[in-house]
Amino acid sequence: MKKVHFVVNPKAGKGKSKISEEYLLRFFNKYNYKIVVKYSNYKGHAKFLAKESVVEKADIIVACGGDGTINEVASAIVNSHIILGIVPIGSGNGLASNLNIPNDTNKAIALIKKNKTSRIDIGKVNDSYFFSNMGIGFDAAVINSYHLGNRHQLLGYLKSTVKTFFNFKPLQDITLELAGKTKNINPFLFFISNSNMLGYNVSLTRKASLQDGLLDIVLIEHANKLKILWFAFLLFIGQSQIIKGLTYKQVKTLKLHCKNGSYKWLIQQDGEPLVVEKNEIDVEVLPNALEVLV
Numbered sequence: 001m002k003k004v005h006f007v008v009n010p011k012a013g014k015g016k017s018k019i020s021e022e023y024l025l026r027f028f029n030k031y032n033y034k035i036v037v038k039y040s041n042y043k044g045h046a047k048f049l050a051k052e053s054v055v056e057k058a059d060i061i062v063a064c065g066g067d068g069t070i071n072e073v074a075s076a077i078v079n080s081h082i083i084l085g086i087v088p089i090g091s092g093n094g095l096a097s098n099l100n101i102p103n104d105t106n107k108a109i110a111l112i113k114k115n116k117t118s119r120i121d122i123g124k125v126n127d128s129y130f131f132s133n134m135g136i137g138f139d140a141a142v143i144n145s146y147h148l149g150n151r152h153q154l155l156g157y158l159k160s161t162v163k164t165f166f167n168f169k170p171l172q173d174i175t176l177e178l179a180g181k182t183k184n185i186n187p188f189l190f191f192i193s194n195s196n197m198l199g200y201n202v203s204l205t206r207k208a209s210l211q212d213g214l215l216d217i218v219l220i221e222h223a224n225k226l227k228i229l230w231f232a233f234l235l236f237i238g239q240s241q242i243i244k245g246l247t248y249k250q251v252k253t254l255k256l257h258c259k260n261g262s263y264k265w266l267i268q269q270d271g272e273p274l275v276v277e278k279n280e281i282d283v284e285v286l287p288n289a290l291e292v293l294v
């Protein structure tokens with residue numbers, strides 16, 4: 001008997017998920033599967049529920065939501081033998097797109113039954129994980145504004161991008177340690193990605209692979225308003241890599257250090273805002289650290 005636990009974020013995407021125990025029992029017969037469905041009620045709850053499922057010895061834990069929900073569930077099962085399933089019902093669904101997991105819920109559930117798995121790399125930032133991407137520049141400011149606002153999904157992202165465009169100030173006095181070299185940076189964008197998809201079919205890191213043991217970084221410095229607009233246009237047409245002054249690298253580790261003593265970093269991790277009150281940010285890739293149903 002296989003124990004499959006579903007952790008559902010009822011607010012993900014348009015908040016109209018049809019996933020319930022009754023619905024799932026149409027796909028999984030009760031002789032071969034023990035199905036458990038849990039719903040998250042607040043930020044951080046999906047991680048708590050998934051940790052509970054680890055203790056309950058689930059074989060598979062399925063994250064039903066967007067990248068934020070996947071982050072919470074997958075963070076709970078790193079270092080266990082439990083397999084991650086994904087039913088993408090979020091708005092952007094970046095990681096699921098990279099893994100070719102269909103947005104159609106019935107088809108995504110059919111994949112879970114097929115039992116084909118793949119091991120993927122994950123990213124570690126200080127003591128937490130990211131599975132799709134993280135950033136400390138403009139993207140983090142957009143995500144923060146998006147989460148403060150009440151309008152979600154694509155329109156919410158567009159509104160937050162416009163707002164951030166007018167308010168954003170590039171980060172100052174930051175040192176980047178990369179491949180044995182140290183460099184002072186003032187990033188407009190410092191984006192680190194494990195996956196090749198940001199969401200909504202938009203990508204900043206088309207060369208990224210979930211299985212290459214590397215993180216792809218995109219650094220853009222010294223951007224004035226005109227350059228930001230040009231960048232937004234290029235991103236929209238899928239040509240962001242041609243912007244002048246863009247640095248693209250593939251790395252295993254990197255370190256960011258703030259010269260001003262204590263510092264509050266506003267970062268985004270899989271589309272969720274986070275304030276890190278530490279002088280240093282250590283990022284590394286953990287190759288093949290997670291088994292996912294694909």
Ligand SMILES: Nc1ncnc2c1ncn2[C@@H]1O[C@H](COP(=O)(O)OP(=O)(O)OP(=O)(O)O)[C@@H](O)[C@H]1O
Nearest residue numbers: 012013040041043065066067068069090091092093
């Ligand atoms: N019951 C709940 N009420 C409000 N927020 C919740 C609830 N359960 C989880 N959350 C939070 O919802 C947020 C959004 O989750 P998620 O990223 O999965 O969906 P999304 O934003 O629609 O999709 P994507 O990240 O792919 O754009 C996360 O911050 C999560 O912690």
